[in-house]
Amino acid sequence: MLKALFFSLILLSAPSLAAKKTDDGSHVQPDNYYPRVKLETSMGDIVIELDRRRAPITVNNFLRYVDKRSYDDTLFQRIISGYIVQGGGYTLDYEEKSSYPAIFNESGNGLKNERYTVAMARQNDPHTATRQFFFNLDDNDNLDPGRTWGYTVFGTVVEGYDVVDAMGEVETEYKALLGFADAPVENVILKKATVLPPIM
Template identity: 35%
Template sequence: MSSSTLPRRSLILGAGLVLTAPQLALAQGAKPRVTMKTAQGTIVIELEDQKAPLTSANFLRYVDAKAYDGGQFFRAARSDWAPTEGTIVAQPPATARPFPPIRHESTTLTGLSHTHGTISLGRFAPGTATNTFFICLGDQSFLDARPDQPGDNLGYAAFGKVVSGLPTAQKILAQPTGGETKFADQKDQWLKTPVIIETLRRV
């Protein structure tokens, strides 16, 4: 996923605990949150499990399997026009076996957009996404689906937003790049020293 070159294109009640109806509705309606501890700081993300249920469930499946522990942010694609904006891309460690790919949840279906702080699922062709994700710094609406455009115009599957720790995400974006990559269109975007994800857990 490149912000500059690609087309527009996942109720536990305690024993004996009784909740009133309004309290129960609130508990059921709360959006799931995850806390990601990295070598650069902590990021808290809230998932849009009602608007993007398939993608949110897929992400939580990896979280619950602790698949992201020891993973890394390996890429920082800074915008040419605004170096403090762009995307940071992360993946589990190479030893983590991916679950089967999921169906693509386009932003035209979810109503979400790649605004500042959005978390989204990386992919190649639609329907190939597994466990690589990215966080947007600054509005990146060109990553939304654009049905009026030719080619692969389905965009990426946004599924949540950073609610705490954006300065940590900014620090990751600012890390030195120029690391080795086999993708020509990602030259000077891979981090020289990847930022390790220590843990990623539900809140």
């Protein structure tokens, strides 16, 4: 009787344990070290290739937001010409979206913040990245690790370079009511993010 009860408890708890284990994004194309994601924006389409070998925690984290359609209809809310295009964290009304817990900083993975790479935004604390990411518009070696933690690069643009360049040239302003600097005058929108089928 006790043995049967024990096995029943295992069976009941197994699905929830499995769900918790795979909720980190590792279930998305688990055997693909270089998944690709298509970003459909208001200025055109961009395809990025992620590097799961060098930044597994960061890539899985990014993929879970994509998988749950949590990047759809978000803003690129911070654009600095010749530097970065940052987005992924705000609705079209500039309301902050909910996030999973912050992840470990993988900036020491050997990938550099070079032009057209994709990296995670964070606060001053190195381990505070959640959902916001940015495109590097130049070789930003000041964002690489040195004596201090850097910003984790986890992928690179493989299609849509012209779109990224065009984003970097939009007119920006300071939105006083929100306290946002370098915000586009006209919204630059991430309409949809989709994981593409693996390249065979």
